[in-house]
Structures are given as C-alpha cells and as structure tokens.
Amino acid sequence: MGQITTVLLDVGGILLLPTTSVWQAAVAHAGIEPTGEQLRRAHYAATAAMDASGDVDLDLYRRVVAQRCGVTDEFTAQVLAELDEHFTGEAWLQRAPQAKEGIERLLAAGYRVGIVSNSVGTVAEMLVTAGVCQAGAGDLVPVEVVIDSAVVGVRKPDPAIFGFALDHMGVTAAETAYLGDTARADVDGARLAGLRPIHFDPYGDCPDPAGDHEHLQRFDRLSELLTG
Template sequence: MRRITTVLLDVGGVLLLPSSEVMRAAIGHSGIDTTDEQLRRAHYAATAATDANGGPDRVEVYRRTFAKTCGVPAEFEDAVHDLLTDQFTGYTWQRVAPCAKEGLELLLAKGFRVGVVSNSVGTIEEMLATAEVCQVGGGPCAAVEVIIDSAVVGVRKPDPRIFHIALAEMGADAAETAYVGDTARADVDGARSAGLWPIHLDPYGDCPDPAGDHDHLDRFDRLCDLLTSRSGE
C-alpha cells in the first residue's frame, strides 16, 4: 500500500450522531428512558442491520432496529417507528460523535489532508458548523479542504463518482486516500469501488461482512495509528 496522505470522512456515525433529544423523545413514547450510550449503541446496530439487509427498505430497517435495540416492546414498535419517520430528518444529526473533534485534530496535527464526503439533503456543511466540528478553510473549528454533500453534487454513495468529486477538488490521488465511514454498503463498498482504502468505523463489532473483508476501527481517535501502521511508517 502506498503512503496515505489524504483522509475523507463520512459524517453520520463518524463525526455526528442523531440528536439525543429527537431520538429519546420518539423512543420515550413507549415508556422507555434511554441514555446517550444506549442511543449510540442503537445507531450502530441499526446501521449494521441495514448493511445486512441490503434492500430498498433500508430506512425502514434502520428505524425498526433502532427501536428494538433500545428495548421498545413490540406493541409500541409501529408508533415509535412513525415518530421516528416524522422527526428523524436531514437536520437531526446534531450530536457530536465520541472522539470526533479529537480525531480530527490528530489527523490535522499529523499532516493529513482531510475532507468530508456524506450522503445528505444539503445540510451537512451547516450541521458540522453548528456542532462546531469543522468547516472548509479558516474558522473556529477544524479546517477541512472540502465538504461534499450528495444533495449538492447530485450523486450519492456508494456511487464512486461522489468520491472522485472530492478527490478532484482537492487534487488528491485515490491510491493515497483513505475513507472512513460507518456502513459496509455505502461507505466501504463505495470507497473501494472508487479506488480508496475503506475503513469501517464499527465501535461494537456489528459489521455483517466476513472477517478480513475490510479494515475496521473501534475509535475514531485511533485512526492515525491505523493509517501510519498500514503505510509502513
């Protein structure tokens, strides 16, 4: 493997998580009071379920798995699902993911070029700035080179073209670029098809793919260690 110089990052599950307030309110309809950690656990379990399903109903699978992982009883599942459908929108990703800011600071301090590539509805740049995670160029947060939002550029992961757009804007080489995301299908498959090194942020070991299919990371602030070890440094 060539030396990695550039890192592209997903947003959902890597830099931001669904708003605790929104998700807790929906789950609470069943009488369950959830902690932030339970909500975090539910996100990754639900994401893995959509990876395993691979069908067109992945959003449905995500919502129902999220509810089940939080312990929602079967008799409340439909009502909670409907609340999640109404309240879980493109603006819901408001909670800073664990180690997100620390991980970004480490990447930049080590000299890696950093960009963001995410499927969204045109809200990614605003949400990252509001959460004080990063912005393009100078500002109060970590400075990244590009923020590519699928709704803005008109192509979504796993289509390799969305990664190529980021690489072109940065003038970066796919062979020297890693992509970090929390899904096997959109992120790992998409990055691999674009010629990038895919890294699956999988804190709980939920990935449904065979062992050894791709690299995994349990904490975002350990990314630099993985990058340097695989680059032979």
Template sequence: MIPSLDAIEAVLLDVGGVMVVPDPRLLGRVVSAHGGTTDLSVVLRAHHRGMAAGDSDGAFDWDAYHGRLLRECGVPEEQTAACLGDMQVMIAERPDLWSHVLPGVREGLAACAELLELGIVSNSNGTVEQLLRDEAICQVGPGPGVVVTCVVDSEVVGVAKPDPRVFGPAVAALRVRADNVAYVGDTRAFDLAGARAAGLTGIHVDPLELCPQRADHHHVHDLGEVAPLLARRAMASTEP
C-alpha cells in the same frame, strides 16, 4: 485480504456515523412515548446496533435499522408500528436530527490533520458544511475547527453514496490519485461500497465490532483510532 495503507496520501471522511449521530434526546422522546428508554447511552448503543442490522454488501435496509433500534430501546412489540409512525414524523420535521457530536471527534480529526490532508464526503441534505462549522468540527479555510480541503455534500453535487461519482470532486480537490486516498465511513452499503468502486481504500468505523467482514477491510472503533492507524502505516513505510 485487508488492503495496504502504505500508499495513502490523503483521507476523506464521512460525517454521519463518524462525527455525528442522531440526537439521542430526540430519539428518546419518541421511543419513551411508546414504552422505550430515555437513557442516552442505551439509545446511542441502539443506534449502532440498528446500523449494523441494516448494513450489508448490498442496499442498506432502513426498516431493519428502525426495527432493531426500537427493540434495543425497549419498545414493546405491540407499540412498534405506532412508534415507527411517530419516528417518521419526527425525521421529517427535524432535518437536524443527525447533529449529536460523538466524543473525541474534534481531537481525532485534528490528529488526522497532523498526518495527511483531509476532506469530507457526506450523504446529506445540503446542510453538512454549515453543521461542521457551527459545531467547530472543521471547515474549508480559516475557522473554529480543523481545516479541510473540501466538503462535498451529496445534495449539493447531485449524487450520493454508494455512487462512486460523489467522490470525484473531493479527489480532484485533494489533487491525488484515488488509489492514494482512504475513506472513513460507518457502513459497508454506502461508504465502503462507494469508496471501493471509486478506487479508494475504506476504513470502517465499527464501535461495537459488529461488522462480520473482519478480514476484508480496516476497522476502527471511532475517529480517535484513525490517526494511530495511519501513523503505524507511516512508521512502517520509513523502517529500513
């Protein structure tokens, strides 16, 4: 059964997969050297299909992600091993790989902020707060983006999703009970599992509707659909 959103008072959001994805131009350079496409729309779709292939209720399978990504990008099977090697080199050399801002993110986040208090919880490498500010997405306090209460970076706090402890600092900053907080993420393995273990209600960003558990939790196609989902909750709670 899909959990109710009636008691939600605040929203925490992931960054990777919700606001930004791997830069398709960088991915395209690698796959095109091995017979794949440079079409940005195809590469983005390949990323989403790769994430679905690697996702599960257990551990995330990065090998499955990369394998599906390369196939969807048109890399021939005989080139897969070499392409994977080059992909790993690029990932190591480009800590800013996850920096392509998805369409409508700023508007979607602003719409959420009109309804509820917001915060960020991201598995990252210590750079997510600066990335969000540089891209004018959000920041704590005044700035170019939407104001949020907190930005929790797993590298900074020393624990990462799906470990539920990563949500502790954010929930404390929001000053609400964990069961009154929703978490918006793009994976079951990292985001929904961690949120559920921490007592939060998960909202799954599933652009291509590939999640097999449609009746288990809330789904949206993108960040732009989160505010309308929460607004419906708010309207329902005020009906006589």
C-alpha cells in the same frame, strides 16, 4: 496500497450522530428513557442490520434502534410514526465522541482531510452547528472540502462522489483513505473508487466476512492505523 496522504471522512456515525432528544422523545411513548450511550449503541447495530440486508432501509434502521432501546411490539407503531415525522435528514446534530479530536489528530499527523457525505444539502451547516469543523479557516477545526451528495447529485456507493473531493484537493485515489460507518455505502463505494476503505465499527457489528476490509473502533486512533 501506497502511502496515504489524505483522509476523507463520512459524517453520520463518524462526526455526527442522531440527535439524542429526537430519539428520546419518540421512545418516550413506550415509557423508555434511553441514555445517549444506549442510543449510540443502537445506531451502530441498526447500521449493521442495513448492511446485512444490502439496502439503505430506513424503516429497518428505525425498527432496530427502537428494539435495541427496549421498545416492545405494543408501542412500535407509535414510536415509528413519531420518528417518521421528526427523524429527518437534519436530525443529526449530536456531535460524535472524538469527532473534533479525531480530525485534530489527523491534521497534527500531517494528513489532509476532507468530508464526503450522503446528506440532504445542509451537511456543512450541520457540522458547524454541532461545533465539529468547517471547510477552510474559521473558529472550528478546518477541513479542505465538504462534499454533500444532495449538492453534487451523486450518492455513495456510487464511486463518482469521491471524485469531487479528490479533484478539489488535487490528490489521487491511491493516496487516499476513506472512513465510514457502513459496509455497503462507505466501504463498497470507496473500494470501487480506488480508495483505501476503513470501516468505523466500534462494537464489532460488521456482517461481512472477517478480513474483507479494515475496521476501526475509535476515530481518534485512525492516524495510528494508517501509520501502523
């Protein structure tokens, strides 16, 4: 890959995480009170399980999170029914660790930054609500563009979704890296688009063969990886 000038970021798992209170309310039916860190750990384990299955299987995702939180078979159906009702695309308002700091460090290092997310049409508002960033100038950390799949009508891993950000920013795929937390949607999609794919994998859960793609464990260390 050539010199990277631009970084595009996923949102779920990178900048935002599932809202802790939504999951806590659901698993409370099983008499369990998971901490925010336990839920964060469960999120990445469940994401890796979907990657291994080769599909975006939200039922599998929810089952794995519930299991990792300690929900037994006796309570699984009740917990999943609660999640079906309340765990929607907008239940992602928990700011991820290093979210603001990671973007700030990229900007300070001279990288241009944009967002490309599979979402429900409100990801820009969600990022503002969570106090992470906004497109353009404002009270929060600025990024150049926020691409929401529901708005542009294309979802990762379709490589076409990255073109909206590249065209808006006036940059090429060869000079752009993409950071996401899934191997199938993010790494595969970015690779097809000609971007440098980097898998955010804080616990080493990736099911793909070693050496298939780059990994990162802390978002605020991305600039060091890009220049290392």
